[in-house]
């Protein structure tokens with residue numbers, strides 16, 4: 001059975017090959033290891049293998065792992081990539097470095113108000129329902145510019161870009177389409193919104209099954225779970241992968 005370090009090496013090779021095909025420097029793409037359903041000991045193996053960027057879907061599960069890995073706190077960047085309820089914003093604002101999955105202005109306002117003084121600004125992405133699926137959270141593309149402009153004005157946050165979880169598609173060309181749409185949306189928001197910082201340049205997109213297509217379209221963070229930690233059970237997936 002492949003170990004976590006083996007998996008990471010394989011994913012790193014996939015990323016490097018995809019960057020080469022896309023004519024992009026490999027340093028432009030961050031590998032985020034998505035640890036949902038995995039325990040802190042498994043994440044620690046990934047840190048030992050050199051990984052620095054970790055994503056968690058659930059606030060409680062993420063907080064527990066941040067605490068378990070507190071000795072590595074300075075080495076690790078923690079992203080929340082799942083839904084944020086209002087009653088959890090304080091804990092999130094105190095513990096995480098990034099929230100990739102903000103889809104309402106109200107949540108951003110609370111995160112800004114509650115960000116611990118003395119910590120750097122919380123880095124934020126707006127989640128976009130890029131495939132327009134009724135079952136998925138995220139802003140509709142047409143809503144993003146107005147929310148981005150309002151979020152950019154909040155003091156304790158730094159709006160870094162956009163995140164999406166496209167509907168699964170098979171075939172490289174079909175997989176590229178939603179990623180291209182997210183990239184084009186990022187460009188148009190950058191052109192139309194006042195007050196965005198110069199580093200509004202993050203495209204958090206691409207998972208184990210479509211990372212090459214995402215990189216071809218400009219992904220700067222790929223969020224990889226099963227290809228790093230091994231397959232999750234179908235039941236675990238049904239309850240975690242986007243509610």
Ligand SMILES: *Cc1c(COP(=O)(O)O)cnc(C)c1O
Pocket residue numbers: 034036057081082165207208209223224225226227240241242
């Ligand atoms: C689970 C999950 C991932 C990783 O999915 P894999 O297919 O296991 O790579 C990425 N992003 C989000 C939001 C997820 O919930």
